[in-house]
Amino acid sequence: MNIKAVARMTNLSVDTIRAWERRYRAIKPDRTDNGRRAFSSEDVERLILLRKISAAGMSISRIAALSNAQLRDLMRLATQNGDADDAGALRIVKAIRSRNVTRLSEELLHTALICSPAEFGDDIIAAVVTELERDADTFRTSELLLACSLASISSTLFAKYRRRGAPVFVSLGLPGSRCATARLIAALVASQAGFDGVDIGTPIPARAIAQLLRDLNAVGAVVTADLSAAEEVAALAGLQHGLPQIDFVFMGCGDRAIHSGLITARSFRELSAFLEALPRHAAAS
Numbered sequence: 624m625n626i627k628a629v630a631r632m633t634n635l636s637v638d639t640i641r642a643w644e645r646r647y648r649a650i651k652p653d654r655t656d657n658g659r660r661a662f663s664s665e666d667v668e669r670l671i672l673l674r675k676i677s678a679a680g681m682s683i684s685r686i687a688a689l690s691n692a693q694l695r696d697l698m699r700l701a702t703q704n705g706d707a708d709d710a711g712a713l714r715i716v717k718a719i720r721s722r723n724v725t726r727l728s729e730e731l732l733h734t735a736l737i738c739s740p741a742e743f744g745d746d747i748i749a750a751v752v753t754e755l756e757r758d759a760d761t762f763r764t765s766e767l768l769l770a771c772s773l774a775s776i777s778s779t780l781f782a783k784y785r786r787r788g789a790p791v792f793v794s795l796g797l798p799g800s801r802c803a804t805a806r807l808i809a810a811l812v813a814s815q816a817g818f819d820g821v822d823i824g825t826p827i828p829a830r831a832i833a834q835l836l837r838d839l840n841a842v843g844a845v846v847t848a849d850l851s852a853a854e855e856v857a858a859l860a861g862l863q864h865g866l867p868q869i870d871f872v873f874m875g876c877g878d879r880a881i882h883s884g885l886i887t888a889r890s891f892r893e894l895s896a897f898l899e900a901l902p903r904h905a906a907a908s
Contacts, residue, residue, distance in 0.1 A: 624662045624779075626652075632732060632779075633670040640670065649673055649687035664783040665691060668736040672698060675737075695737060712750035719755065719765050724772060732776045736783065740811035744891035748804060770803040777807055777822070784814035791839050792818035792870075792898070796847040797855060798826045805874065809845040812891055816898035818843070829858035833866055843870035843901070845894065850887065851877025859885055872897055 630637045643649040644660075650669060652660040672694040677683050686694065711734040718727035735743045748769075755765045794810035796802055806822050813820030827835060836844060846862075848855045850873060860883050863871045872894060873880055873887045880887045888894035 624667070626660050626662065629662045629667055629670065632667055632729070633674060634729070634733075635670060635674055643670075643673065643683060643687070647683055647687035649683060664736065664779050667732075667779065668783065669694065671733050672737055698737060709750070712747050712754070715747070715751050715769075716754045719751070719768055720761075722768070724768070727768065727772045728776050731773055732779060735776070735780055739895070740780075740784075740808055740815050741891040741895040744805070744808040744812070748808065752804075766801070766804075770807075773804055773807055774824070777811075780811055781814055781820070784811065785819060786814075786817065789814075789817060789819040790843075791821055791841040792816075792843040792845070793821050793823060793836060793839060793841045794845040794847075795823040795832065795835075796826045797849075797858070798828055799849070800826055800847050800875075802847040802875070805847050806845075808891060809847070809874065809894060812895050813843075813845065813898055816895060816901075818898065829855075829862055832862055836866065836869055841869065843872070843898075845888075846871065846873050848873060848875045849877060850875040850880040850885075856880055856883050856885070859883075870901055 624632075626637055626640060629635075630640060633640075640650065644652070650666055650673075652662045652666055655661050669691050672691065673683065673686060676686055676694060676697055681697075686697065689697065711730070714730045715727065715734065718730050734747055738747070751769065752766070755762050755769075758765075792810075792813040794806045794813065796806050800806075803824065806824075810820035810822035821839065821841075823835070832844070832846075835841075846859060848859060850856060856877075859871075859873055859880070863869075863885060871886060873885050874889075874894065875887075886897065888897060
């Protein structure tokens with residue numbers, strides 16, 4: 624990304640970004656062949672963290688040398704009792720209700736870049752959806768707006784975690800599943816865990832999943848489904864039985880899967896723990 628795009632994404636001026644680079648060595652962007660700055664998603668995350676912490680009263684000179692991980696820890700220490708999560712969720716909800724797509728995308732990006740995908744899904748998006756559900760008349764529109772805005776910034780989020788040549792782990796949903804946001808976050812969780820997380824935006828019938836996974840040379844799949852529906856659980860059990868070489872994990876409502884031998888995740892943190900424990904499969908040539 625060029626410096627003008629990054630300035631818009633981080634709510635910093637171009638002059639401030641240049642000053643933080645020259646004076647404090649707070650950021651070290653790559654350079655293109657013609658000498659222009661080229662920023663990565665990690666650079667954007669860093670600038671957002673630096674802006675938020677400096678706005679809270681800590682001088683840029685004191686925090687410029689800290690790593691991104693240290694800056695994230697500093698952000699957590701600066702807040703108590705989940706205040707930062709609550710504030711982030713409320714800003715996202717406000718942008719959704721005002722139908723301000725630009726502001727919504729900015730708030731989603733700022734929040735998602737400075738926490739893990741599991742934290743983003745379990746703490747931020749869950750709180751947002753709970754708040755939106757209070758108004759049943761507008762919930763469907765708000766849910767679609769959230770999903771579309773998250774999809775619009777997904778390339779930047781995936782760039783933060785994606786590794787070249789990593790084995791593919793697919794995130795998909797069965798027909799009737801409306802969990803577009805959950806599928807995307809699950810793919811981000813897989814990417815952070817060391818896989819190439821791929822979000823399949825279109826619901827896929829159970830009978831077509833096997834061929835899709837073969838075509839993508841995938842080593843695993845996260846499947847969102849209604850785990851309270853007997854027919855869906857039966858289809859998932861058959862899918863798992865027919866593809867023993869694939870690591871499956873299922874997310875959704877209901878508890879039938881517990882009695883069907885399927886591996887389920889009730890939260891993105893559970894999903895992250897499961898994926899982190901998996902051996903890294905050899906990447907396809």
